[in-house]
Amino acid sequence: MRTYLIRRLLLGVLVFLGLTLVTFFIARVVPSDPAARWVGPRATVEQIARARAKLGLDKPIHVQYGRYMADLVQGDWGTSIVTHQPVLRDIKTYLPASLELTISGMILAVIVGIPLGVISAAHKDRAVDHLSRAFSIGAVSLPTFWVAMVLQLVFFGYLRLLPVGGELDLAIKLAYPVHQITGSYLVDSLITGNWVVFANALLHLILPAVTLAAYPLGLITRMTRSSMLEVLNEDYIRVARAYGMTERRITYLYALKNAIGPTVTVIALTVAYSLAGTFLIEAVFNWPGLGHYAADAVLAADYPAIMGVTILVAIFYVALNLAVDVVQAILDPRIKAA
Amino acid sequence: MPEAILEIRDLKVSFRTFSGRVQAVDIQSLAVLPQEILGLVGETGSGKSVTASTVLRLLPERKAIVEGGPVLFKGQDLLAKTEAEMRKIRGREIAMIFQDPMSSLNPVFTVGEPLTRIIAIHQGVSLKEARERALAALGRVRLPNPDKILGSYPHELSGGMRQRVMIGMALSSNPDLLFADEPTTALDVTIQAQILRLIDDLRHEIKASIVFITHNLGVIAKVSDRVAVMYAGNVIEVGPTRDIFHRPAHPYTGLLLKAIPRLGETRDKLPVIEGAVPVIRRPETGCYFHPRCPRRDDACREARPVLAPIGPGHYAACGKPA
Ligand SMILES: Nc1ncnc2c1ncn2[C@@H]1O[C@H](COP(=O)(O)OP(=O)(O)O)[C@@H](O)[C@H]1O
Ligand SMILES: [Mg+2]
Numbered sequence: 001m002r003t004y005l006i007r008r009l010l011l012g013v014l015v016f017l018g019l020t021l022v023t024f025f026i027a028r029v030v031p032s033d034p035a036a037r038w039v040g041p042r043a044t045v046e047q048i049a050r051a052r053a054k055l056g057l058d059k060p061i062h063v064q065y066g067r068y069m070a071d072l073v074q075g076d077w078g079t080s081i082v083t084h085q086p087v088l089r090d091i092k093t094y095l096p097a098s099l100e101l102t103i104s105g106m107i108l109a110v111i112v113g114i115p116l117g118v119i120s121a122a123h124k125d126r127a128v129d130h131l132s133r134a135f136s137i138g139a140v141s142l143p144t145f146w147v148a149m150v151l152q153l154v155f156f157g158y159l160r161l162l163p164v165g166g167e168l169d170l171a172i173k174l175a176y177p178v179h180q181i182t183g184s185y186l187v188d189s190l191i192t193g194n195w196v197v198f199a200n201a202l203l204h205l206i207l208p209a210v211t212l213a214a215y216p217l218g219l220i221t222r223m224t225r226s227s228m229l230e231v232l233n234e235d236y237i238r239v240a241r242a243y244g245m246t247e248r249r250i251t252y253l254y255a256l257k258n259a260i261g262p263t264v265t266v267i268a269l270t271v272a273y274s275l276a277g278t279f280l281i282e283a284v285f286n287w288p289g290l291g292h293y294a295a296d297a298v299l300a301a302d303y304p305a306i307m308g309v310t311i312l313v314a315i316f317y318v319a320l321n322l323a324v325d326v327v328q329a330i331l332d333p334r335i336k337a338a
Numbered sequence: 339m340p341e342a343i344l345e346i347r348d349l350k351v352s353f354r355t356f357s358g359r360v361q362a363v364d365i366q367s368l369a370v371l372p373q374e375i376l377g378l379v380g381e382t383g384s385g386k387s388v389t390a391s392t393v394l395r396l397l398p399e400r401k402a403i404v405e406g407g408p409v410l411f412k413g414q415d416l417l418a419k420t421e422a423e424m425r426k427i428r429g430r431e432i433a434m435i436f437q438d439p440m441s442s443l444n445p446v447f448t449v450g451e452p453l454t455r456i457i458a459i460h461q462g463v464s465l466k467e468a469r470e471r472a473l474a475a476l477g478r479v480r481l482p483n484p485d486k487i488l489g490s491y492p493h494e495l496s497g498g499m500r501q502r503v504m505i506g507m508a509l510s511s512n513p514d515l516l517f518a519d520e521p522t523t524a525l526d527v528t529i530q531a532q533i534l535r536l537i538d539d540l541r542h543e544i545k546a547s548i549v550f551i552t553h554n555l556g557v558i559a560k561v562s563d564r565v566a567v568m569y570a571g572n573v574i575e576v577g578p579t580r581d582i583f584h585r586p587a588h589p590y591t592g593l594l595l596k597a598i599p600r601l602g603e604t605r606d607k608l609p610v611i612e613g614a615v616p617v618i619r620r621p622e623t624g625c626y627f628h629p630r631c632p633r634r635d636d637a638c639r640e641a642r643p644v645l646a647p648i649g650p651g652h653y654a655a656c657g658k659p660a
Contacts, residue, residue, distance in 0.1 A: 243429030
């Protein structure tokens with residue numbers, strides 16, 4: 001188990017280094033002048049040159065990369081050209097909202113998607129299966145912005161049940177100040193027992209989380225269903241039946257533990273992707289997450305910010321992949337042996 | 339004749355397939371006597387496994403059509419039982435061992451997980467007590483170090499050990515009836531012999547009747563008391579093992595005897611029965627076997643023979659028995 005994990009970890013580090021290299025060079029190839037942007041449109045040629053020297057853009061490219069990596073591990077992720085703030089500080093500002101959205105969306109997708117997939121497989125070709133198929137294919141194929149707007153229209157515009165966007169009502173934010181610990185309203189209010197804020201934050205989270213959950217929910221359902229169908233045909237399932245085990249135990253324990261592997265991988269990849277890939281949802285729901293920050297950075301050719309977000313996502317990818325490897329090894333003892 | 343532990347009468351099983359209904363089993367009569375080993379023999383596709391699955395009611399509900407009956411187990415019709423009642427019978431009163439011990443064990447659980455669970459469910463004991471009984475069950479099938487095996491995963495055990503585990507599991511709740519469906523077919527020859535010896539040894543320790551299913555008559559020559567031969571879903575001959583081997587009445591049984599592989603022969607060198615096909619096609623009228631029968635005459639093409647006595651306890655369904 002240990003050598004297996006060490007191997008996976010080393011592989012992860014390699015992948016991470018490769019990614020920094022690729023993003024670094026791509027950022028340098030972008031045909032706009034970051035130094036000119038840094039100083040603004042009315043700067044003189046000397047000012048631009050000085051900025052170029054200050055940003056290290058006059059050095060050979062491999063030197064720039066070496067310096068960048070050295071700074072990176074020391075926690076200096078550069079300074080955003082747009083916000084003029086350290087990139088790491090910007091990320092700390094936007095990450096909690098993104099994590100909040102991603103994690104709650106994924107929890108929703110998992111707790112609905114896995115049972116739905118299992119039930120569809122156990123009742124293949126019956127009414128539940130057909131319903132679940134229609135539902136999950138819809139969830140995967142409907143455009144995100146369309147889902148978001150329909151949800152807003154129904155739950156805000158028509159039913160007046162849920163807020164249209166934002167993290168918190170302004171009035172509540174002012175009347176009940178939250179002591180910042182993690183940067184997430186939801187978590188901080190929970191820790192400090194600030195129930196008014198907690199309830200309000202939760203209400204604001206529902207629609208964006210449901211929107212985000214839709215695609216992975218459909219994916220998880222289909223994935224779980226197909227691998228469950230395969231496993232339910234295995235001999236050991238027939239044996240379990242031949243020995244008087246209940247269908248429930250067979251399905252949810254003996255079959256699911258064999259079938260869940262591919263789903264776990266999908267979940268991890270979707271989490272990593274959703275962290276900065278939910279610009280559309282953040283825009284529709286006015287959600288101050290990393291997607292916003294990343295999109296602004298791209299539009300402004302703010303390469304320190306772009307690289308910062310890319311590297312953050314890369315770290316999450318590598319870490320989540322490692323977590324997946326650990327989970328798979330726990331689920332299936334044959335992996336450790338291989 | 340002592341009262342049968344299992345008695346099958348007029349059982350018909352067919353499957354819905356894309357190409358219409360396929361008849362898999364059509365048994366006029368078959369009985370299993372207390373504490374005997376009955377060899378159930380027939381070529382692949384003759385309906386042996388389906389017969390066992392029908393008794394345990396393990397056939398896929400929506401695909402299989404079971405007609406006729408009854409299937410009397412200790413005097414009660416299994417076809418009339420509810421699913422909940424069947425769950426209490428499966429693994430407790432009727433157990434089953436399958437062909438491939440690798441695929442019979444769940445790869446992501448230790449061997450002990452299903453074994454202790456089954457004992458706990460069927461014997462109504464705590465998991466702790468079930469564990470003790472599981473250790474005893476593994477000891478009974480002559481597995482050394484049962485403690486270690488209980489905590490092992492299937493891939494850590496050899497084929498022979500896995501089949502011993504399966505046999506231990508089958509016997510753990512002292513069933514009255516045990517189906518062993520080709521229990522040695524997937525094993526290599528030396529292991530095969532060991533498992534056969536184990537079954538032969540165990541029969542004196544347990545009170546179960548054993549239905550030993552195989553496509554190879556040679557395998558059961560030494561262990562079975564009686565043999566029932568199946569062809570195209572029918573039991574076409576049944577009798578004491580010695581009679582079946584020395585005085586086969588049905589020409590098909592005679593052909594099966596010629597097809598017994600000698601030691602060291604591989605399976606693909608077997609003398610193939612002429613006209614053999616994986617899915618046995620039945621003629622519209624007459625004896626199912628007549629298209630392949632060396633002794634057929636015009637009468638065989640018209641009337642379907644039923645099981646008729648040949649000698650003491652020896653029956654055959656043949657118009658021209660030997
Ligand atoms: N699930 C199924 N669906 C359709 N046909 C089946 C199914 N199971 C068995 N059969 C058919 O029933 C017949 C008997 O099969 P089986 O009892 O497995 O034979 P064997 O004697 O080799 O154990 C075969 O012709 C097979 O094609
Ligand atoms: Mg079979």
